[in-house]
Amino acid sequence: MLLCVIKRGWIVFFIGLLSACGSGSTESEDKDPVTPKVVTVTGLSPKTVELDIEVDFTVSGKSLDDQVTFEMDGCLSPVLLTNSETRLVFRCTPNVAGIQMATIKNGDGKFLSSYPVTINEKVIDPPERPSMLKTEAKSGINLLRWNAQPDVTYTLYNRLTSETASSWKVVKSSLTETSYEDLIADSHLYEYAVSAVNSAGESSRRLETVVIPQLWIDSLSKREGDEGVTTPFEFEVTLNRAATQTVTISYKTVAGSATEDDYSPVNSDQIEFPVGDTQTSFTISVIGDANVENDESFDIHLSDEQNVILGRAEVTATILNDDEPPVPEVNGLSPLSVTVNTEVDFTVTGQFLTEQIRLEIEDCSSAVLLVGGNDKQQKFSCTLSKTGTKLAKVLSVDNNVLKVFEIEVTPAEDIPATGKITQPIAGENYEGDIDIAANAIDEDGLKKSRVIFRSSNKEVILCSGNCTGNSDTWATKINPAAYYDGSNADITLELWVLDMNDRNIKVDEVTFQWQPLSKNYSLPLNDTGVTKFYNSENEVDEEPLDFSGQDASFGRDVVAAYHEDGHAGFSFTKIDSNGDDLPASALEWSCVRDNVTGLIWESKTDDGGLHDKDERFSWWKGDEEKGAEDKFHECNGYTIGVKESYCNTEAYTIRVNSSGLCGLNQWRLPMKRELVSLINSGRIAPAIDIDWFPNTSFDFYWAQQQSSGVPGSGWDLYSWGVNFNEGHVDGVPWQEAAAIRLVHPAQ
C-alpha cells in the first residue's frame, strides 16, 4: 500500500509511471474481478466542535468515493474538500448547538454509519484584568490610564479612601479608550480600580488602587530671634496617605506685614514626596532685629501640585516679636472736675500707652475706651452718678496701678428744660394726618439747639439750630402711619430738647391710639353659613364621595354650630338703643354685634324712620369730592340745598352718628370685606340670617371702598357693593340707588 501511495505521489511529475502503478491495481482487480467494492466507514473526527465556527469533518474508512454523503442537523450543505478511498473531508459551519447525529451514507443512499457530534456554544473567557498603567492628579481632575486588551470595554470604579469598607461606585462604564479624566467636585481622596468587560463577563478588578492623597501644610509661629541672627522657619508638609505616585509641589513666599527684610524670600521652589513618603519639610530663613514691634507675618503659597490634592494651599507664618515693650508711663488725666450725671470724655496722657490700659473711676462702673488713641494719649468715656471726690486709677494690662488721680464731681448747676406737647391729637382710629404742636422752655434762658418729637421708630425735628427764646412753640403735621410699628396701636410721641450743654432731655410725652385703616381688615372669618351638600346639579342629603371637601364640611358651621346665637357658625348678640347686650330672645333691638368679627351692625327697620329698609342712597365721599352727592334718590327729610338732608352715604352716616345709635358715634360705611362677612350663603332672598337681620332688602348695599380703576376711565366712578338677594359682590355706579347698613368698630 505504501508503495502504491508513493507511486501515486509521483503521478503528477512522472506521468509515465502512472500506467505501471495503475496496471498493478488493475492487476489485483484482475485477480478477483467478481468481488464487489464494499464502502466502509471507520471513523469521524472531530466529534466535538464549536457553534458557528467553520469545521472540516474527516470521514475515514475504506473504498470511499465521492458519492458518499455526510449529513448532520445544523450542518448546511457540507462541501466535500478531499476525496480519497480512505479519507473524505467535508467542510461546514454548524449552526445548531447540542448533540447532533452525523450520518454517512453511500451513493445509493444506504446507511453506512453515524456518530454523535457535540456542538458547543462558543466559549469565550472573561478578559484578563487590565493593569493600571499611569495616574495623574491635580486639583479637580484625576487622570487614569491602563493597558489595552482586544475586544473589550472597560469599567472604571472609584470610592473614597476614607470609606474602604463601602462598595465601589462606577465612574464610567463601556469605556473603549484606555484612559479617563475623572472630574472631582470635592477635595476628597479617591481610590480607583478598572476592569475589562466582554461578552463573557467582567474581569476581576481592584487590580490597582490609586491613592491621590491630600496635602497639608501647617502654619507656623516662632520668635524672630536676636538681631542679625537667622532663625530657620521649618514648614512641615504632610500627606494624609502615602501616594502611589511621586508627589511634587511648588511653594513660594508672599510678603504680609513682614517685608523681605525680615526673611529670605523664595520665588519658586519645589518639594517632592517619593512614593511611600508622607512627610517632608522646607525651611525659610527669618532674620532677627531689635525693634519693639507687633508680630509680623508672611504667607506661603503652594501651587503646581502633581498627583495630590491641596488640602490647604496657603498658610501664614507669624514672626513673633521677642523684643520687650516698654512699660506704659502715665503723666496726666483730664478733666479732673466734672458735672454729675454728664457723660464725660477723659483723656489719659503719657508714653507707651496702649489700648490695653484701663481707667477705673469710683461710681463709674465701666469707663469705655474710645477709639482713635495713640501711645501718647488714650480717651475713655464715663458718666459719674454721684457728687464728691472720686479716685481714678489708670491700670496696665497686668492690673498694675500706673497712676492714681482725684476727680471732683460737682452738682449740675444747670436747670433742665421743660416743655409740653400742647395740641394733642386725634382719638382712636383716626385716619390721615394729624396736627401736633409743642413748646419747650429751657429755664436757664439758654438757646435750645434742637427740639424733636420722637416715637419708637421715627423722629421729627421741629426746630434746629436757631431755636431762640424761652417760649417758643412749634407746630407740625405728622402722618401716624409713619409712626405705626404694626403691632401696637398705641403711638407715643415724646418731646425732647437738646440743650446747649448737649444734654438730651425728654420734657413731655403723649400716648394716643391710632390704627391704620388696613388694620380693620384683620377680620376673623365667621364662615359662610352653608350646611348643605350638593352635587353638580342638586342638593343631596350627605356629601357624595366624588364631591367631597365642599363648603359644608369645614369651618365654624361644623365646629361652632350653636343655633341659639345665629344660624350655622354665626354668633350674634342683640344690642339695645343704649348699647347694652340683650338676650337672644329679645323682640326689639337696635344693633347686632357679630361675636366673631367683633363688628357692630345697624339694624334696619320697617317704620318709615331713619333706618327704614326702603331708604336708598347714592355713594358720596365729601373730602375727596368723589361720588354723587345730591338728589338722585328720595329719602326721609330731603330738602334741596340742605346738605345734612341729602340722600347720600356720607350724609346718612353723619345723621346716624349724631343720633347716637346704640350709644355709639363712630358709625361708618362697612369695608367690602366687612359687608361680605354678613353674607349667609346658605340662605337667599335675602342671603342673611333674618332672625338677627330682619328688614333686609334684596338689593345692593354700599361698601366704603371705591373700585380700583384708571382715573377718568369710568370704572373709577364705581364703588363696591354686596347684593343681599343671593350674596354676590360687584361694583355699583355711584349714582345708583343702593341700601346702607352701617357698621361700628369693635368696642
Place this chain on the structure above:
Amino acid sequence: MKKIQIVFLFVLLAFYSGVYAAICQDYIPETAPDSAFLDHNNSLVTDTRTGLMWRKCTEGQTDEACSEGVRDDSLFTWKEALQHVKAVNENSVDGYSDWRLPNKKELESIIENRCVVPSINENFFYLFPSRSFYADANYWTSTTVAGDPAAAWIALFQYGAIVQGKKSDKFFIRLVRGGL
C-alpha cells in the same frame, strides 16, 4: 351686573398699556398688604389676619416659581376641582394633607381691592400669565349657590368681584388650609 363688566372691559382695553403690571390706586386702602403675609419662603404663605395658609401657585403650575404649567390643563369643573383637592391630599402636597377649596369668604379675604388686572397681591400669589387682561382669572370656591345648586361662587381676580359660575364650566383653583 353684566353691564358693569362690559364697561369695565372697555375701560381696560382703552387704558391698559399692555405692560405686565397691576393697576393700583393709592387712594384706595390695601386689602391684602404685604405686612399681612408670612412668607414661608417656599411654596406656601400664611395670611396672619385669618391664619389661613395658602399655596402661592395656582393648581397646575408645576414649579417652585409658579411659572410653568399648562393653562388648559389647569382649568377644572367644580366636580373636577373637588376631586383634584382629594388627589392632592392623598399625595400630601407640600407636606400637608388637609388642603381644601377655599370657601367664598376665605377666597374673598385675599382679594386686593386697591388693584385691578389683577386684584391680588402678586408678591405672594401667582396667576397664569395675563390673557385678555386676566379675563379668565376666575377661581372656584367650595360654596354652592343656595338658589341654584348647579352653580357655585367664583372670585374674579381680574377686578375683585364674586359672582356665580356654572359648575360645568372650568375655572382655576387655589388651595387653602388651616384657619378657624
